[in-house]
Amino acid sequence: MYLLLVEDDLALGTALLKLLASQYRVDWVRDLASARRHQQAAQYDLLLLDLGLPDGDGVAWLKSLRGAGLDLPVLILSARDALDDRVQGLDTGADDYLVKPFEPDELLARIRVLLRRQAGKAKPVLEAGALHYAPDSQDFFLNGQRLVLPRKEQQLLAVLIQAGDKPVARERLLQQLYGLGNEAESNTLEVHIHALRKAVGKPRIETVRGFGYRLVAL
Numbered sequence: 001m002y003l004l005l006v007e008d009d010l011a012l013g014t015a016l017l018k019l020l021a022s023q024y025r026v027d028w029v030r031d032l033a034s035a036r037r038h039q040q041a042a043q044y045d046l047l048l049l050d051l052g053l054p055d056g057d058g059v060a061w062l063k064s065l066r067g068a069g070l071d072l073p074v075l076i077l078s079a080r081d082a083l084d085d086r087v088q089g090l091d092t093g094a095d096d097y098l099v100k101p102f103e104p105d106e107l108l109a110r111i112r113v114l115l116r117r118q119a120g121k122a123k124p125v126l127e128a129g130a131l132h133y134a135p136d137s138q139d140f141f142l143n144g145q146r147l148v149l150p151r152k153e154q155q156l157l158a159v160l161i162q163a164g165d166k167p168v169a170r171e172r173l174l175q176q177l178y179g180l181g182n183e184a185e186s187n188t189l190e191v192h193i194h195a196l197r198k199a200v201g202k203p204r205i206e207t208v209r210g211f212g213y214r215l216v217a218l
Helices: 010-021 032-041 058-067 083-092 104-119 151-162 170-178 188-200
Strands: 002-006 025-029 046-049 074-078 096-099 126-128 131-134 139-142 145-147 205-208 212-215
Touching: 002 010, 002 032, 010 025, 010 104, 025 032, 032 058, 032 170, 046 058, 046 104, 058 074, 058 083, 074 083, 074 104, 083 096, 096 104, 126 151, 131 151, 151 170, 151 188, 151 212, 170 188, 170 212, 188 205
Parallel strands: 002 025, 002 046, 046 074, 074 096
Antiparallel strands: 126 131, 131 139, 139 145, 205 212
């Protein structure tokens, strides 16, 4: 699972990153501008959102995300403990609201609840010719046979099939595999693409020169 943590406090953010990274893949940012860039570049499973940020209010950003139709579980983490603040956060579109300071075990429990709830939502099977993907179970099937893929190749193929017939930028694929700000070897993506082509057939993964890759329906 891939989490985006938006928290400007250095000490708290460091502690939360250490706590969460033992169980999840986490990107941590400290302002709204960075949060917007990360959210647009990667596909997260959960957003942990502080409200009082140096360049704006998290509630306003949450409202814009929901207005754009983003269906992403959001857990607000805030020192604002007034009833009106909690009601506003939930009414704006947050799935849960946790007041600081909180116990680490309670945070982890609430994250598990939100991820289970999201996983329980029915998601259609995606198809690209003979290749099928079931988002609920994260299983791939080729010609009716389940594909057993390493985790990185599975993540990579999920991004490609979710893009439909549109090409996906090389940078976007690397961000999805390793998170923003994490440097990878220059040929890392090509190694995964090579392995993926061996698993699904070379013609299914098309190179878009100067841009990235596209999944071809065959």
